[in-house]
Amino acid sequence: MASDKGLIARRLLGIEMSGIRKMFELAGKDSVNMGLGEPDFEPAPHVQDALDKAVRGGKNHYGPTLGLPELRAAVAHRIRSYRKEQVSAQNIIITAGATQALMTLNHTFVDHGDEVLVPDPGFVLYPVQARLCGAFPIPYSLTAENKYQPDLDEIQAKLSPRTKLILVNTPSNPTGACMDKATVRGICEIAEDAGVIVVADEVYDFLSYDAPHQSFLSHMDNVIWVNSFSKTYAMTGWRLGCIATKREYVSAIEKMHYYTVACPPTPFQWAGVAALEGPQDHAEGMFREFKKRRDRITSRIRKMRGMKMVKPGGAFYAFPKYDFDIESEIWALELAKRGLICSPGSAFGALGEGHLRFSYAQPVAKIDAGMDILEEMCNQLPLKD
Ligand SMILES: Cc1ncc(COP(=O)(O)O)c(C=O)c1O
Structure with a gap:
């Protein structure tokens, strides 16, 4: 079969699939998935x-x-x-x-x-x-x-x-x-x-x-x-x-x-x-729930060795900055192997390096399970000089 090399438009050359999607595809059945940005609710x-x-x-x-x-x-x-x-x-x-x-x-x-x-x-x-x-x-x-x-x-x-x-x-x-x-x-x-x-x-x-x-x-x-x-x-x-x-x-x-x-x-x-x-109580309920989760994940991450986080004022993402000597993509892959899916900060631009992004559109018990995995790694990784 003839190769299709050369047929794909040049505008797509050098454009990679999103780093967020890549992590999503790695998610095992029992992983805690804090990779994708979507509410864990159904429409009202x-x-x-x-x-x-x-x-x-x-x-x-x-x-x-x-x-x-x-x-x-x-x-x-x-x-x-x-x-x-x-x-x-x-x-x-x-x-x-x-x-x-x-x-x-x-x-x-x-x-x-x-x-x-x-x-x-x-x-x-x-x-x-x-x-x-x-x-x-x-x-x-x-x-x-x-x-x-x-x-x-x-x-x-x-x-x-x-x-x-x-x-x-x-x-x-x-x-x-x-x-x-x-x-x-x-x-x-x-x-x-x-x-x-x-x-x-x-x-x-x-x-x-x-x-x-x-x-x-x-x-x-x-x-x-x-x-x-x-x-x-x-x-x-x-x-x-x-x-x-x-x-x-x-x-x-x-x-x-x-x-x-x-x-x-x-x-x-x-x-x-x-x-x-129609009534907005469904969206208001999500707001209250996400706020609770925001507070929970912020307090968990801020207590971890080597992690700093500006408290997120909105959306449903925690974006901690870390002091460890590891690239965010490599760290995200290591976390995925241990059952926690997140997005490497580098997926969001050069200045995202040195961060991980966790979507907290997950029930609190899942957030806690994910944060346990993260904390264990934080206790092991070497800090930057
Ligand atoms: C900032 C931002 N803009 C746009 C979108 C895309 O939203 P939609 O599902 O409406 O295409 C997203 C989805 O994650 C987002 O985070």
Whole structure:
């Protein structure tokens, strides 16, 4: 059989499968899996019923490219708590998850040779999606010393005439850090002065434990906001997300969206309407549970030899920094052999090295079992000189 070498598009050369997925594939049946970022809950019963009703009620056909008007209106309504004026259904685009929303935004705004500022460490998609568009991801640093907050001077200094987008994520995957109001405002002002767009990934906005979430949406003119139903409503496999943007951008995004997915999935959108318009006690219950787990994992890790951790203010990730003489990928592999799956910090960028990421979307007993495995290794590893 002829080899297919040379047939794969060059844009994929040098792009590796995500380091998070690799660890996931190593997970044995009895491992404690703190590798993947998804709630360990099922969607609320009334949301499952709405999906069932939609499928059985004939809502199985193509719908509008921008999404069902009912769902666009429900998202716009939810957003009003972040921004009182100017948000209506006309500002909303429904997508197949935040993943596709982010890719479609890259495809819509980013040309070959452009630059996209991305957080380091940051969610694995950001630099790769920019590269798939022929652009250069330019990392800006998030460090433990700075409590993983972006440094405004650094962002300013990294802008160039080729910068198109600044990617921001709060609460953050992988650090769990939440941005404060001054940082949010500062980034928007820098972007406004430079004439670039801020793409704000706020898929964990409902998980801000210690202070109200500060949304980039309060500065919508140069902000495109991305959110998802995956985490808030525990429907990662249903692939539903959304974009809020000023009206001037909607038709360009719509065109790209059409040629990518034609339309978001119809029955899941009806479930999305039920999720947004129905009782929120399911999401509130998850919030309380995740907060308890955040406190538990923070207190466990902070007591371990060689480990330091900034208390994560949001999302469901612990991102400790360690003082051991071992690369994060090697350590994560060793932990996997002992039955604990986590993600190496290096999967999230060069500055993620020296960290491990643990998703605490697991029951407390599992978190404790995982932390026992981690603690045992911490007691054995040699410290850096
Ligand atoms: C920061 C961040 N953005 C986007 C996504 C993707 O979400 P979705 O399931 O909606 O594609 C994730 C998933 O882990 C994430 O952590």
